Amino acid sequence: MGIDNKLLTEFKNRFDADSTNQVIKGAIAKVGINDASLDNNVLRRHSFEFSNETKRGTMTNQKSSGRCWMFAALNTARVDTMEKLNMESFEFSQNYTLFWDKFEKSNYFLDSILETLDEAQDSRIISHLLMDPVQDGGQWDMFSGLLEKYGAVPKSAMPETFHSSNTSKLNEVLTSKLREFACQLREGHHAGSSLDESTAKKESMLYFIYSVLVKALGEVPETFDYSYRTKDGEYCRIKDTTPQAFFKEYVGWDLTNLVSLLNAPTEDKPFGRAYTVKYLGTVKEAKPIQYINVPIQALKEAAVASIKDNQPVWFGCDVGKMLIKDAGIMDEHSYHYELTLGEGSGLTKAQRLDYGDSLLTHAMVFVGVDLDEQGQPLTWKVENSWGDKVGKKGIYSMSDKWFEEFNYQIAVDKKYISEKWLKALEEPTIELEPWDPMGALALVK
Template sequence: MGINNELLTKFKDQFDDNSSNQVIKGAIAKVGIDDASLDNNVLRKHSFEFSNETKRGTITNQKSSGRCWMFAALNTARVDTMNKLNMESFEFSQNYTLFWDKLEKANYFLDSILETLDEAQDSRIISHLLMDPVQDGGQWDMFSGLLEKYGAVPKSVMPETFHSSNTRKLNSILTSKLREFACQLREGYQAGSTQNELTAKKEDMLYFIYTVLVKALGEVPETFTYTYRNKDDEYCRIKDITPQAFFKEYVGWDLTSLVSLLNAPTEDKPYGRAYTVKYLGTVKEAKPIQYINVPIQVLKEAAVASIKDGQPVWFGCDVGKMSIRDVGIMDEHSYNYELTLGEDSGLSKAQRLDYGDSLLTHAMVFVGVDLDEQGQPQTWKVENSWGDKSGKKGIFSMSDKWFEEFNYQIAVDKKYIPEKWLKALDEPIIELEPWDPMGALALVK
């Protein structure tokens, strides 16, 4: 059945019969759907006061880049550095990790192309690989691999450049070139090139990517000297140290003890099992990405335990859902869409995942939680990386119900996770297809 005049007349009459539609239409035309639907009562629920808080540094700004997962991970790590160096605040170089992420992603992509040379050009896997081979986004285990291999450096050692803060054009150039390289490798294979010949060609391709990154982001330091003043105004110097040694000594994480917990309540992903995603990674030789799928209450309890212990918590969520960006509130009742549009979303969390209506889009850090008298979370204190102009000087407040509906992943130490869930790591890991929603990357700007 098509759309005809009779149907359109029926729709118009139905719309006109509801007088409130005229008022709502005018309001939306003037200020947009969200502002017209904003529930001001939600603002009263978020005092931005929290019963338990961790130490944190000054608010950071990822600017026009999708490096939220890097900022969140480094903002989590810097708390230990601040303690070890007796500093009020500290910031790692996100440009340093961006450089290595781009180079490693390019290598991962080219290796994936070499591994799939027998796939048809129009196969779903080739289409997936070519879609966005070197974008900004990532997940916790991808960053863990970078830290393990390359360590980290203070921001002053490798400061921002134009393209680290504005990645769109750099990504476009790298993506176009990598697609060209994929074409050359596949056509070379079809023309009879040997594996050794293709591998040698790949090395030349990777060198080109390296040269572009050095020109756009700067040379990465092999060793450096870092000078600073601590909280007692004492001048301090750390001489001739490598990035790997700096991370080991002044963060000191055992990366093998940090576990990613997932909440994906869909039928195809039973709780208590560990999952990975095919063709998703950054450092090729790093351990595969893996997360344990558990009930949402397990994520909450682990996050609360970590915060009580003074340890911030990296997390990944769908930040665009029911979020008031300018005031920094994430609440399931932020907008009265039912009153302005006639209907609100009727999908459950599982249905949103199954039908492509939600996935992980952004990473931030839990730096506090407000617990009631029974010890149950009411609101969560969130450190974002959008600068101090959004939220309350960069801090967001998340309702506990929003956590349940739109939070998908946290990374915490094993000691905060009950043993019954950690047993999943001893069982065979379940591989998900590359296009599974759990393969989504945090990259919202």
């Protein structure tokens, strides 16, 4: 049935009959939907005081890039570095890990093209692979693979460049060239090239990617010196170390002990099982990404246990939902859309995932939690990577209900996780399709 004038007249009369619509439409036209719908009382519910806090460094800023997952991971790791070096604050080079991420993603993409040479050009998997081969996003286990292979360096060893802080044009150049390489590999295969011949071509393709990355991001250090002062004012210098040695000595994580917990309460993902996503990765030889899907309470319990032990917690969420960005508040009641628009959201968390209304869009760090007398969370202290001009000097406060609705993933040491859930790692890992929403954080631009 089409839209006719009778229906339009009915809608207009219905709208005009409600006098509050006249006030609301004026307010929204002037300040926008969010400001017109803001529940000002939400500001009173977030004191930004927390009963349990971890150590943290000074605020970081990912600028015009989608490196949130890197910033969050390195901001988590630096707490151990600050402790070992007796420093007030410390910052790793996010440019260093960006370089290797772009390079490894390019290799992963080209290998994926070689693995799918017999797929039809219009197949969904080929369309997916070509969509965003070297975007900025990533998953916890993808970053774990980078740390395992390449280590990490202080920011002074590989500072930011224009394109590390502004990645869009670099991504555009690399993406266009990788699609061209994919075309060459696929057309060569259909013209009769052997897999060995196609694989040999890949090396020259990777050299082009490497050369662009060096020009845009700078040369990566093989060895470096690092000078610093302790919080007591003592001058110190670490001489002639490597990125791998620096990470091992001054972070010291056993990366095999760090586990991702997921909360995806959809019918296709039973709790208590481990999952991975097909064709999602960075370092080809690293272990595949892996999550254990658990009830939301299990995420909370593991995060609280880690924070109480002074260990910050990396997490992935749908940050745009009910966010008051400037105030630094994530609260399920931030906006009264039902009052201004007539209806709020009626979808459950599972339905939002199933119908494409929510997915992982941003990674940050839990650096505190406010617990009530029974030890239950009230609000969560969040360290973001958008600089200190938003939130409370970069710090955000998240209500516990917002955690339940819009937080999807945390990464913690397995010692903070119940054995009940760790048993999932002993069973076969279930493969999710490449376009599953649980892989979405890796597609952040």
